[in-house]
Amino acid sequence: MHPDRYYWMSDIYPTGAMDGYIRTALDRAHVVRDLYRRVSNVQHPDTWHPVLVICEQCGKVGTTIVTRWDGERVYYECRANLVTWAAGCGHSGWVAPFGGRAKLPWNLEWAAQWSLFGVTIEPCGKDLATAGGSRDRSDAIAREVFEREPPINVAYEFLNIGGRKMSTSKGRGAAAHRIVEVIPPEQLRTLFIRPRPNHAIEFDPEGTDAIPRLFDEFDKLADATAGRPVKGELAPGFESVFRYALRDAGADVAAEAAAFRPNFGHLAFLAQVPGADIPARMADEKGAPLDAHERAILDERLAAARAWLESYAPDRARMAVRETTPEEAGALDDEQRAFLGALAGAVVPGPDHDGAASGPAGGDAWQTAIFATAAGLGLPPGRAFAALYLAFLGRPNGPRAGWLLAGLEPAFVARRLREVAAPDATMGPAGGAA
Ligand SMILES: [Zn+2]
Numbered sequence: 001m002h003p004d005r006y007y008w009m010s011d012i013y014p015t016g017a018m019d020g021y022i023r024t025a026l027d028r029a030h031v032v033r034d035l036y037r038r039v040s041n042v043q044h045p046d047t048w049h050p051v052l053v054i055c056e057q058c059g060k061v062g063t064t065i066v067t068r069w070d071g072e073r074v075y076y077e078c079r080a081n082l083v084t085w086a087a088g089c090g091h092s093g094w095v096a097p098f099g100g101r102a103k104l105p106w107n108l109e110w111a112a113q114w115s116l117f118g119v120t121i122e123p124c125g126k127d128l129a130t131a132g133g134s135r136d137r138s139d140a141i142a143r144e145v146f147e148r149e150p151p152i153n154v155a156y157e158f159l160n161i162g163g164r165k166m167s168t169s170k171g172r173g174a175a176a177h178r179i180v181e182v183i184p185p186e187q188l189r190t191l192f193i194r195p196r197p198n199h200a201i202e203f204d205p206e207g208t209d210a211i212p213r214l215f216d217e218f219d220k221l222a223d224a225t226a227g228r229p230v231k232g233e234l235a236p237g238f239e240s241v242f243r244y245a246l247r248d249a250g251a252d253v254a255a256e257a258a259a260f261r262p263n264f265g266h267l268a269f270l271a272q273v274p275g276a277d278i279p280a281r282m283a284d285e286k287g288a289p290l291d292a293h294e295r296a297i298l299d300e301r302l303a304a305a306r307a308w309l310e311s312y313a314p315d316r317a318r319m320a321v322r323e324t325t326p327e328e329a330g331a332l333d334d335e336q337r338a339f340l341g342a343l344a345g346a347v348v349p350g351p352d353h354d355g356a357a358s359g360p361a362g363g364d365a366w367q368t369a370i371f372a373t374a375a376g377l378g379l380p381p382g383r384a385f386a387a388l389y390l391a392f393l394g395r396p397n398g399p400r401a402g403w404l405l406a407g408l409e410p411a412f413v414a415r416r417l418r419e420v421a422a423p424d425a426t427m428g429p430a431g432g433a434a
Helices: 003-015 019-027 029-040 108-118 134-142 173-181 185-193 211-225 238-245 253-258 263-270 278-284 291-310 326-332 334-342 363-376 383-391 401-406 411-423
Strands: 064-069 074-078 094-095 121-125 152-154 159-162 201-203
Touching: 003 108, 019 029, 019 064, 019 108, 029 134, 064 334, 094 326, 108 134, 159 185, 159 263, 173 253, 173 291, 185 238, 201 383, 211 238, 211 253, 211 263, 238 253, 263 401, 278 291, 334 363, 334 383, 334 411, 363 383, 383 401, 383 411
Parallel strands: 121 152, 159 201
Antiparallel strands: 064 074, 074 094
């Protein structure tokens, strides 16, 4: 039934790592019998004990039944008629069931593994996840016998990718494989465990912002867990979802929540800016150098962003900032030009280093400046954003403009804004912060 797991576990038992769980299961045999009755309507005799001894005489394991436990040894019988598929040899005796001489029945073994390996999420096929089924039994065993909350249950059959079931057995394996190259483990876990009761997980990354939104959702969970303000609604239990999404079950949740995480959309943009010093920009945004963990997060996200741009990203996310003023910017009207000129005022000469220009700190600050400047001139935001996209990308749409501007050199931004705002006045040398 689970051959891979069985053979692999057979290496674990001789190490003694399972001994504590075997002892607990035997001490609480009455609890196990009771929950089998309750959860699965399986009635074992009152002498039944939840451990399978390997017969010392014939070596079989499925033919033995343990009927007594004295705290150190079990009494077992290798019965001829216990199961239909094998005949026991009739041997009986006392043996210490440790160090590989016995194993736990499947449901107990499964629950014990959750504790042994610190499992916090266990994808589970629908066949095991039915009411009263194997998973329910192991959940009950985890709680009542091993006194541990079972992992979050995920029926992975319900994950639909682009409206079709994701499955490695139905020709969609390639897609499933590709998706894990773009989505790191913590965001993939978020996809599975975010609260969507009784709903299939609809996830359509092809040509959409589904993957950036998944990162944003994870970051929102982190923000909320860290007590930072978040926009929009928060599902109840967000702290648990964040905790379970973390790759390391023993992680310091507060430290993880507090860590600086770069916005995925911003990174996807920066990844396309030639020569952008991304770690330096991220340090600016954080307001301090990134620590080693944050640097690792950045590297992982940058790789994911590049993979996304090469695979699933919609065309509008792929863009190139024009090195010279785009011809298309000639279509802008006077109001839009006035807006760009006013926005150039948001970029001020920096007081403390080399007289270089500095802009609003980060994408959000730029976004705020854009809205405020447009509002001050009575220009609808849509036309303000179109002006920015035409001025920098040569097209009327693009990614979040605040992030776009935050990703560029402030001096370059100021120069371009002024050039487009007053095309006849700025044909001279670059950099005039008039
Ligand atoms: Zn035997």
